[in-house]
Amino acid sequence: MSETANAKDIEKQLEELTQSPYKYGFSVDMESESAPIGINENIIRFISAKKNEPEWLLEFRLKAYRHWLTMKEPHWAKVSYPPIDYQDIYYYSAPKTKNAPKSLDEVDPELLKMYDRLGVPLREREALAGVAAVDAVLDSVSVTTTFKEKLAKEGIIFCSISEAVQNHPDLVKKYLGSVVPYTDNFFACLNSAAFSDGSFVYIPKGVRSPMELSTYFRINAMRTGQFERTLIIADEDSYVSYLEGCTAPQRDENQLHAAIVEIVVMDRAEVKYSTVQNWYPGDKDGNGGIYNFVTKRGLCAGEKAKLSWTQVETGSAITWKYPSCILKGDNSVGEFYSVALTANHQQADTGTKMIHVGKNTSSTIIAKSISAGKSLSAYRGLVKMSKNAENAQNFSRCDNLLIGNECKAYTIPVMESFNKTARIGHEATTSKISEEQLFYCQQRGLSSEAAISLIVNGFCKEVMQHLPMEFAVEATRLISVSLEGPSVG
Amino acid sequence: MPEETLIIKAGSKQTVWEDAPISRRIIVESGAKLLHYRLQEMPLTQTNNSETIIEVQENAVYESFILQTGAEKSFLKTVVNLVGEKASAFIGGIYLAAGKQKLRLETEVYHKAENTISEQQVRGVAADNAEGEFVGLIDVAGGVKAIIGNQMHKALMLSETAGVKCVPELAIASEDVKCTHGSSIGMLDENQLFYLQSRGIPLSQARFILTSAFLAEILNTITEENCLQNFRQKVETWLFVNMK
């Protein structure tokens, strides 16, 4: 599971360069063209034509769009945001940013300080901060080829969805929408109509991916991907660990993100999906923050299939995101490990759904949240044992750590059981950092900030140990950095 | 909307017995203690939708127990507002659902003052095609200190076709809080059953014994002797009839 020095090398090189999916293998140069603002059937046809998509995919989009028109936008009691005008968004290739900074000098110094503290390489800071025309500097063809060759040797496909549609249409057609149908919810429907691009992963039978698949290097692609679509297929007896996100906050013109991640896990295969994200805080007044509505769902289709979601999220975004597992195959396993840290005026509404369909299925949920400042953190869980879930088991644990008296934490776990042999157990605690723990650490020489950081990291330990090593180190640093500052302690 | 208001005068101690659900407001004044025992045993042809709102003032104690076994459909909601310092509330509940019943127990406890304590302990049993549901909230307002809130819900399913739903909710806005909640849904422990059987006890009796014990755990928190005996008898009768 740990990378060899060589793979690390390649990964590092990739991190320094970003790859725009549009530049690779397409007949038309997409860079300078964009569809008019708003969404309608013509624009969807335009998008599909630009991407050279086959008929069946255009039909898929249109069906979704027509259905979307009949749907109503959902609203949740706990998270508040100003209304979204869906006609005021570019659904394809946004023109280069109107308000983009021309150099790092124009970037919010707080953001630069954060990059510094997180140890982000200088070359990446411009890309992350949205400095215009950074792409031109980057060239990555040779490096990408080496990386892809290594994976290709194993028969692993890791490319953009757009490429996959061209090169592996059968696979995409078979699985796209199979886990999250367009009818699922309002944002998933919009995504199905207007999705731009995303990752496609296929691991063949019996293959263990030799390296962690990371989207970190695709920073630039993420910037244009507001309707991102990811599809991961793990064939029988395979294994893959997929990493998404990065600890450095990215400036983004696109306020709305409605992404879909679909994962299919076959017999005895295992997929580990890890996310470490530090959402862009927006300016001082909270403007420019991101609305992140993601439908992430995995189907454990085969026997003994295993899917685990691990996420560490901090920063400001209105996030609505419930990575879920449908445990269909007998003896399949679903796991969810999460740390959510909110401070200042941030809001997070997150959680998971574990739907047990098959026999002897089991799920584990460990959700830790840390709230400070004037923030709001909500955990919503659903564990459902359907009629056929003989002997299924679930254990959930939700712990909230509150720092200060102005933050708020909600825990709303819903449990439903329709099979008497299924067992559901849930525990939750809410507490604060005890004065005794603080004093104990201080008496040993730690400052109160260092003590809080140590105690909080101990609080999150149970979740952190499920992250791949590199990510765990980054995530730990991210939490410490996020705890610094006037809003905490 | 509850119309009637019952006031428990400051410093006094009262026991109130309800043999059918009433929607109303209750105010437990400063230093008073109310023992509130409630039975919902309505005929299967009827439905219930009731809400009781209780205000507990400074140093007052609200202790209640609900036994819900009747009606075709029942939503029984209890809202407790701990408004004065050192107020405390203990809510015990048992729901027993059989046939095609849909029984729901809902409790909301709001900690609005310092040094308040609340405890919710609920047990449920669902048989046949019935559905039992528990929805419980502990809400702590911002800035209040020294809060202790506990909630525990456990449910047993006796048949293949029964269902149980539960939503134990926490909404906390203060850091000086010790709140825990737990919930479990399942069936009787096989190891315990086998242990009894190995001592010569037939399976059906063993199931009866264990389910009784499961419910006795909280029945025994009822401090008023008459009520305790009364509820105990009703529970045993229900078990006798519905356990196969």
Place this chain on the structure above:
Amino acid sequence: MAWFKITNLDAGTGDKQILSDFNLEIKPGEVHAIMGPNGTGKSTLTNVICGNPKYTVSKGNIEFKDKDILSLPPEERAGMGIFLGFQNPIDIPGVSVMTFLKYATNAQRAFKGLEPLDAPSLLKKVKLRAQALGISDAMLKRYLNVGFSGGEKKRIETLQMTMLEPDFAILDEMDSGLDIDALKVVAEGVNVLKSPERSFLLITHYDRLLTYIEPDVVHIMVAGKIVRSGDKSLAKELEEKGYAELINA
């Protein structure tokens, strides 16, 4: 000025005054013991010296190494070389013993202007001391004090002391709950550290600990102040006669 001196101290929690007109002076290289009945303020004393914000000082001062320490936060007093072996060490879930030792060691090195200790040196230092105290490698990986018995907690407190090498170590009832073997191990940990530059203040009920760690001065504390001081024979006398008699003597 003084190396360690408490002068006319009044201190307590909230509205309750516990220490009144408390005086104590300790010179470098000395071992002092304070004995007294329960509730007499011994723990208050140790916590006040170390700066626990739960306690307030209304009168008097405490000097250490010629500096007034009452205005300093706990971590700075620790950085100056004060160590408290807690009576009831708290647990910190998720933080292993080893990790905690690393943080504490490096925090104190930073105070002295030293670079953090590299991992191999740290590990070596810890293992050496852990072995001497009968602490297994497995215990070092466990979360600090989580599920530890009383005796195990005291060993870990002693391990921390031998790692941090304080100039002034205060041990609050280190002997309570320990069997003879554990007691000997803890006492050895202390004796090994004895030096002319280092002092110890032992808070204890029983003279048993004092047969393993020889005190230079023994004080009896009652109702928030020291009522009698003497040499090590005072401890024996206390054991034989009990508090009541000695106080009225």
